[in-house]
Amino acid sequence: MIVQEMMKTDVVTLHKEATIETAWKLIRKHRIRHIPIIEEDRTLIGIISDRDLRDATPSIFHENRNLEELQKPVSEIMVTDVITAHPLDFVEELSTVFYEHEIACIPILEKKKLVGIITERDMLYTLIQLTGALQPSSHLEVKVKNIAGQLAEVASLIKHHKTNINSVLVYPSKQENYKILVLRINTINPQKIVTELKNAGYDVLWPKEAEVQQ
Amino acid sequence: MKKPVFIYSEQLLNYKFNDDHPFNHFRVKLTYDLLNSMGALTEEQVIPPLEACDEQLALIHDRAYIEAVKKAGEGDYDESASLTFGLGTEDTPIFPHMHEASALIVGATLQAVDMVMDGKATHALNLSGGLHHGFRGKASGFCIYNDCSIAIEYMRRKYGVKVLYVDTDAHHGDGVQWAFYDDADVCTLSIHETGRYLFPGTGQITEKGQGKGYGFSFNLPIDAFTEDESWIELYKTSLLEIADYFKPDVIFTQNGADAHFLDPLTHLCSTMKTYDTIPRLAKTIADAYCGGRWIAVGGGGYDIWRAVPRAWARIWLVMNGIEASGPLPSTWLNKWQKKSPVTLPETWEDRENAYKPIPRKQEITEKNALTLSKALYLIRNEKRT
Numbered sequence A: 001m002i003v004q005e006m007m008k009t010d011v012v013t014l015h016k017e018a019t020i021e022t023a024w025k026l027i028r029k030h031r032i033r034h035i036p037i038i039e040e041d042r043t044l045i046g047i048i049s050d051r052d053l054r055d056a057t058p059s060i061f062h063e064n065r066n067l068e069e070l071q072k073p074v075s076e077i078m079v080t081d082v083i084t085a086h087p088l089d090f091v092e093e094l095s096t097v098f099y100e101h102e103i104a105c106i107p108i109l110e111k112k113k114l115v116g117i118i119t120e121r122d123m124l125y126t127l128i129q130l131t132g133a134l135q136p137s138s139h140l141e142v143k144v145k146n147i148a149g150q151l152a153e154v155a156s157l158i159k160h161h162k163t164n165i166n167s168v169l170v171y172p173s174k175q176e177n178y179k180i181l182v183l184r185i186n187t188i189n190p191q192k193i194v195t196e197l198k199n200a201g202y203d204v205l206w207p208k209e210a211e212v213q214q
Numbered sequence B: 001m002k003k004p005v006f007i008y009s010e011q012l013l014n015y016k017f018n019d020d021h022p023f024n025h026f027r028v029k030l031t032y033d034l035l036n037s038m039g040a041l042t043e044e045q046v047i048p049p050l051e052a053c054d055e056q057l058a059l060i061h062d063r064a065y066i067e068a069v070k071k072a073g074e075g076d077y078d079e080s081a082s083l084t085f086g087l088g089t090e091d092t093p094i095f096p097h098m099h100e101a102s103a104l105i106v107g108a109t110l111q112a113v114d115m116v117m118d119g120k121a122t123h124a125l126n127l128s129g130g131l132h133h134g135f136r137g138k139a140s141g142f143c144i145y146n147d148c149s150i151a152i153e154y155m156r157r158k159y160g161v162k163v164l165y166v167d168t169d170a171h172h173g174d175g176v177q178w179a180f181y182d183d184a185d186v187c188t189l190s191i192h193e194t195g196r197y198l199f200p201g202t203g204q205i206t207e208k209g210q211g212k213g214y215g216f217s218f219n220l221p222i223d224a225f226t227e228d229e230s231w232i233e234l235y236k237t238s239l240l241e242i243a244d245y246f247k248p249d250v251i252f253t254q255n256g257a258d259a260h261f262l263d264p265l266t267h268l269c270s271t272m273k274t275y276d277t278i279p280r281l282a283k284t285i286a287d288a289y290c291g292g293r294w295i296a297v298g299g300g301g302y303d304i305w306r307a308v309p310r311a312w313a314r315i316w317l318v319m320n321g322i323e324a325s326g327p328l329p330s331t332w333l334n335k336w337q338k339k340s341p342v343t344l345p346e347t348w349e350d351r352e353n354a355y356k357p358i359p360r361k362q363e364i365t366e367k368n369a370l371t372l373s374k375a376l377y378l379i380r381n382e383k384r385t
């Protein structure tokens, strides 16, 4: 997946002359944590976060507000050394950037101009989507030998049941010669598929059956 | 004098996918027969249903979907219906007259609603209903039309009441939750096995509603292999606190019986103790907040011989204040044991130690207690301030 497909294009921005007070109001109104600062032609020149604002105006939480501080332009407190990305970057790479730089928001630029934004929250949401858990489905977990064609075999068995696969993840197993396939399949009743997988010699890790004394 | 009503006719059993399908409404007949054999059903209390009309179905469902169901039931469907409408899949296969069968179930639930809301009955039960997975434009999880959602929307429009929906099926009541996710006059509570593994996957604590409806969706996703004690603790605490917070005009309960330890589709370990508790508290809440107005429907439940009839009969017995314990009626046992592929239980209660001890019991109980406090955090906080 590329950044373009998941970025938010409707971005709340400010010009560098805007006051800190305006920035505060926007952050509260839109319940956001970052505002990119741009030129008239949308060139990115900086970014401010709710934390920058708080550091700059510690006294606004007291009774006698310091109005002077609030009237200063955002350019005085914005961060200008901004980590950005391009719409055609890969989402997978971007998640590494979030992780390594410990940042919560990445402006997306095309020819230095702001075209979108991605927050850590958007990133997480995309990952949740990748796990398939947002569409009605059951979890199926199968341990397979680490050789070619195993995923295809499991998938074709599921296909025979006219059951859609919502997502597939492949994890390394603790045992070196095995891998674990985690699928979300679009059925409330995975039992038939499980039985067939077992009959075909697969180790089904989930669903497990409750042990009932008869 | 007003009494509870039981919506029933054999036509409700026409909601039948095929002989091998786990969803089997023969369980409604088995329950009806169990209640009859103990003389708990009087003739005046049994009301036959009427088929719901298209306008009623369209309170929730897209017209295009209704048309697709009608066509499919007449043998007119192509592969694309499976993708677009969820019809013709292994979960919801096509069967003749599926529209009529599904609309009759909706009609039965609406009948139950009208009887209670028009003051003709104290409570009403439609065991054929409870098809809580149905979406506006898609069949899902054995459910074609979502009678719960339709009935709630119908009550909202016709009677203007605030509805508390309580879903104790082992699966998350997703169809109903999403239908009223932004509605502050419909409060949904679903207690289910965690979607981490089980269908449909949703129903996490963090799903709390949106917009005006924020704070009116409650989810208690509990661990696999949860047992009575922990289940009942979560049910009682959450329902009491939510009812007190929301103050409903009417309570609508979905009574899927698939949290039973014998159920083949899920991994919870409830026994009849749980199924005795569910309707008792529902009735208490209905009497305390809703002037008795309580509509109950069925839902999931795939051990149709041993678990479902006893669990569902309990709802009716509680509605009528009839106590039952010890041996099941021998007429019922003798009649159905011959037909049942499994040995029928002989008593209303499950026997002690019916399943092997759960090794992680302590851990599961602790985790569920945490889930409970997280799910109720908002309303407990509101109370303090």
Ligand SMILES: [Zn+2]
Pocket (backbone or CB within 6 Å): B169, B170, B171, B256, B258, B299, B300, B301
């Ligand atoms: Zn269920």
